Amino acid sequence: MAMNKFNVFHWHIVDDQSFPYLSRTFPQLSQQGSYHPYTHVYTPADVKMVIEFARLRGIRVIPEFDTPGHTQSWEKLSHKKMNLTLNPILNTTYDFMKQFFMEVSSVFPDAYVHLGGDEVDFTCWKSNPDIKKFMDQQGFGQDYSKLESFYIQKLLDIVTTTKKGYMIWQEVFDNGVKLKPDTVVHVWIGGGSNEEMGKVTAAGYTTILSAPWYLDYISYGQDWQRYYKVEPLNFNGTEAQKKLVIGGEACLWGEYVDGTNLTPRLWPRASAVAERLWSAKEVTDINDAFNRLSMHRCRMVERGIPAEPLFSSYCPREYKGV
């Protein structure tokens, strides 16, 4: 990351499939929810090492604990051991979250945590008669996004008490949750992301753009060019609005990626995003970029990083494993 001038590591550390974060407060979470409780977890020592390794290279580490969606791995615990579930009408849920994010705030030194809030599936809530009743009492009708907002609002208040700022995915903003003024809104949905950027910045929030840079969507050919050609400020808005765009993020989601293919899939495709984000709007020559990126790719290869080729080419020193 440092070789490519990336300076924030957004660590999407848990998801539906697995909860590898070993919590000191709730060790059962990874005990029940990780792929394997000993071989497939991030221990407190692992997490410290990652943060320190990053710090020495000028990289911030922002962890994401995404709720209330993408929590199948959390819920393994709830079904088995505790009366926890991401049930937004129970006080125990918020008691749990309070303790959990207290821990998170002490483990991760960065001023921000990422709270997720994307892609919430309401099936589970809809099947619960108590939740239905609660919806009626609150006057939410059939609008489960109102219930989601109710949950998120309480979560944000909890995290605020830990003295952390927060990032959230765009849905939380879209659903009209009341946000602290320093909230970072993370725009990810591909279609209409320019419109979304306009809306978020018009509301005065700082913003990070990821939508055009989902590196998990692979395709045949030089797809780095598509990432490179994006102009992140290409939305309708005032100069003041554009200043609220504090950066962009290359996302490599893990559904088809692990230690076997992470590095070549990430580099040098992410390098193209980095150059775009650090370059003036006017720097758009794709052939120039190809030459620079090819050279940079060979630099990585020479240092033992298996960055894949941009196109047919060769490096003075090829990768032979480290």
Place this chain on the structure above:
Amino acid sequence: MAMNKFNVFHWHIVDDQSFPYLSRTFPQLSQQGSYHPYTHVYTPADVKMVIEFARLRGIRVIPEFDTPGHTQSWEKLSHKKMNLTLNPILNTTYDFMKQFFMEVSSVFPDAYVHLGGDEVDFTCWKSNPDIKKFMDQQGFGQDYSKLESFYIQKLLDIVTTTKKGYMIWQEVFDNGVKLKPDTVVHVWIGGGSNEEMGKVTAAGYTTILSAPWYLDYISYGQDWQRYYKVEPLNFNGTEAQKKLVIGGEACLWGEYVDGTNLTPRLWPRASAVAERLWSAKEVTDINDAFNRLSMHRCRMVERGIPAEPLFSSYCPREYKGV
């Protein structure tokens, strides 16, 4: 390859971009045509090692020296040092080929060589007035595929004198070149490959199918399923015709691949092709296949082969580099 029951390594050893094969007879070919004449060549010792490594695992090695197309790297030599060009009207071309394939026949022990013959671009020939004159004399008119056939016919005769059988890409058959009865025709063009399989086998030639298994065409998602679902004998033809299909081949072309990403891109996607080719027509359950392939993928990972995940999952022992 052995772990996945692949038993022929089709070594596409030279191409437009580079001529890494170090020929004892014409060392200038790789001297002029390789990416780098010392660091990016296959020396005679390298080639021997590959062949022996494969032999010990029951794998045949068939080299491809593709002409008259895909020869930009050969022609670097012709322009600089010798009066060689892949000019089909010069006797020197055939003298060269004769010597070259004499060497090839002694270096590679397999009974077959692959002679290519695909994707011939006629631009160069069209620009040559002598060739135009020759075309008139032969009565070829404007049909350059006739000139191509003329060339290939002479090449096949040359290779026959070396006592080798040959494989060729489907275009050679399509263009009506007279082939030895034991020729293997390699079907690769995606659209209408079933029709092509019907035609080739109706003409009595043994055939290998590659068209559905071009692993360089990557896409988002579980594309192994697409490879798995192919039924290679799904063309109109008699039982006798179907018996002529002697196998299939997973092709991983190198335009976006080198040592940094070869292994995870190849495996386990090629494993899906292997299972299809070794399975009865009736074995089609994709969930069963997923379970088998996942387990097999972990077997590879455990042996230090960075085969990428088929989908979100984990192995008891993950890849951590070798």
